[in-house]
Amino acid sequence: MQLIDGKKISAEIKVEIAREVQQLKDRGCKTPHLAAVLVGHDGASETYVAGKVKACEEVGFKSTLIRYESDIDESTLLNTVHELNRNEDIDGFIVQLPLPDHISEQKVIEAIDPRKDVDGFHPVNLGRMVLGLPAFISATPAGIMELIKRYGIQTSGKSCVVVGRSNIVGKPISILLSQKADPGDATVTLCHSRTRNLDDVVRASDIVIAALGKPGFVTAGMVKEGAVVIDVGITRVKSDVTKSGWKLLGDVRFDEVAPKCSYITPVPGGVGLMTIVSLLKNTLIAAKHEIYP
Numbered sequence: 357m358q359l360i361d362g363k364k365i366s367a368e369i370k371v372e373i374a375r376e377v378q379q380l381k382d383r384g385c386k387t388p389h390l391a392a393v394l395v396g397h398d399g400a401s402e403t404y405v406a407g408k409v410k411a412c413e414e415v416g417f418k419s420t421l422i423r424y425e426s427d428i429d430e431s432t433l434l435n436t437v438h439e440l441n442r443n444e445d446i447d448g449f450i451v452q453l454p455l456p457d458h459i460s461e462q463k464v465i466e467a468i469d470p471r472k473d474v475d476g477f478h479p480v481n482l483g484r485m486v487l488g489l490p491a492f493i494s495a496t497p498a499g500i501m502e503l504i505k506r507y508g509i510q511t512s513g514k515s516c517v518v519v520g521r522s523n524i525v526g527k528p529i530s531i532l533l534s535q536k537a538d539p540g541d542a543t544v545t546l547c548h549s550r551t552r553n554l555d556d557v558v559r560a561s562d563i564v565i566a567a568l569g570k571p572g573f574v575t576a577g578m579v580k581e582g583a584v585v586i587d588v589g590i591t592r593v594k595s596d597v598t599k600s601g602w603k604l605l606g607d608v609r610f611d612e613v614a615p616k617c618s619y620i621t622p623v624p625g626g627v628g629l630m631t632i633v634s635l636l637k638n639t640l641i642a643a644k645h646e647i648y649p
């Protein structure tokens with residue numbers, strides 16, 4: 357069994373990005389600039405956004421954090437999005453989800469200029485991705501693809517199950533893995549809460565992507581010998597042991613599943629760290645106008 361080390365790979369990618377940022381600066385180009393909009397005080401969102409801002413500093417990006425209380429109205433938030441679209445110094449920006457119930461996430465996402473949509477949530481980017489055109493790919497699926505690439509994991513002709521069909525993880529990763537590309541060319545089954553005989557589907561798969569947000573859902577009995585298991589799930593639970601008072605649980609029972617796998621990602625230390633570097637990569641791509649010249 358080989359551990360897919362998201363910590364190591366994400367650190368390597370950060371060095372690569374920092375080097376490129378330095379080269380841009382040396383050539384007199386502007387510093388890549390990522391902005392994040394955070395609404396309210398949700399603990400997980402605060403942690404994610406703080407991680408993104410810190411990562412920007414590490415690679416030499418500029419970053420801007422715009423905060424609002426959770427009672428902000430939708431039109432004020434949409435105005436901020438329009439301003440960010442117009443602000444020439446900002447290459448890309450994200451609006452951290454989830455948003456309070458009185459704000460339409462879809463309206464906000466669709467207000468973002470696709471050229472600055474470094475989260476890859478805008479229908480234009482999702483549509484381009486489906487068509488195999490250059491696009492901002494949402495950070496978590498992009499991070500998973502990068503791990504697969506860097507570990508030289510074969511996907512062509514393999515059977516792959518994705519458990520979870522969200523727009524930000526399950527659906528896009530199922531499309532990327534089934535695309536005529538390398539990595540890709542897998543035969544993908546997309547499962548969800550209505551799937552029948554889910555255990556059998558998982559047991560028949562060479563590659564298992566667990567993205568449902570149910571801690572410990574995937575057990576050893578569900579995984580075939582030699583499978584590749586990618587655990588996307590992150591559930592924060594209270595802990596008396598950790599300094600922060602929280603610990604993170606994946607969707608896979610790592611201790612019992614790992615001995616059966618050819619490759620497996622841990623939680624934490626796997627996909628989560630790749631998500632942040634993929635966002636940085638997208639921001640660099642936006643700054644270089646590589647997708648939308």
Ligand code: NDP
Nearest residue numbers: 496520521522525548549567568569588589590627628631
């Ligand atoms: P969503 O909550 O949006 O979707 C969950 C999906 O799982 C749904 O499609 C749902 O099915 C399916 N599902 C739920 N229960 C079952 C079940 N018992 N059997 C089969 N399918 C089930 O999830 P997200 O994609 O947003 O997140 C999934 C997990 O990944 C979460 O733990 C989240 O925290 C984590 N995550 C991690 C990231 C990272 O950086 N590593 C980034 C984003 C998310 P249905 O559609 O039928 O309801």
